[in-house]
Amino acid sequence: MADGEKKRLAISPCDDDGGKISVDEGTVFEVMVNPSSYSHAHSISYNKKEAIGQAGAETKFGSVDAEKINFDIVLDGTGVVDVAGVPDVKVQVQQLSAIVYKYDGSKHETNIVRLLWGSLIFFGRLDSMSIEYTLFKPSGEPLRAKVKLAFSSFLSKEEEALQANRSSPDLSHYVEVQAGDTLPLLCYRIYKDSAYYLEVARVNNLTSFRDLQPGTRLHFPPLR
DSSP: OOTTSOOOOEEEEEEEETTEEEEOTTOOEEOSBOOSOEEEEOOEEEEEEOOTTOSSOEEEEEEEOOOEEEEEEEEEOSSOSOOTTOOOHHHHHHHHHHHHTOEETTTTEEOEEEEEETTEEEEEEEEEEEEEEEEEOTTSOEEEEEEEEEEEEOOOHHHHHHHSOTTOTTSOEEEEOOTTOOHHHHHHHHHSOGGGHHHHHHHTTOSOTTOOOTTOEEEEOOOO
């Protein structure tokens, strides 16, 4: 597409293959009319511990919450919007639902989708879809619909590990044992204190902390 040519918001299904997201470029839903606006929300959760006699609560970082994208789109079947090859409203709704809403029995989940429009590149899953039909044929078939869409962001395990700060001892950690790892060494990497190895061994029901098998997944609980 040439620079300066109008681009339409495109929604494509994705696969999470071993921690890497791949986009199905052959399947895409392009909106007829771009949204007039969209909201992109960011939020953080905190853990608040209240003690008797304290004037306020102690606030500790809990987690970075999923980002949220919300926008409305219009589906038109009157011919007013000059877009070639666009089917009627009922079919457009089915096409959109197949990408963002339909449950995939083989994956046991709904699709991860990519939203692509200008500088917006967002990977997520549908939170909600609300369809308001606003114009009809005499037969009752819809001619126009307004669709409200809300998505929560999705990160693969690989991307999450790169983006999140995993160094805090106040957070839970899950580590896959590599050749040469020892429990005191792993405790030092996470807690900056190897003395926690006995507690970690207890949490993971390890009978011998000296014999760690590569590939074993260990839970390192938050410090209290």
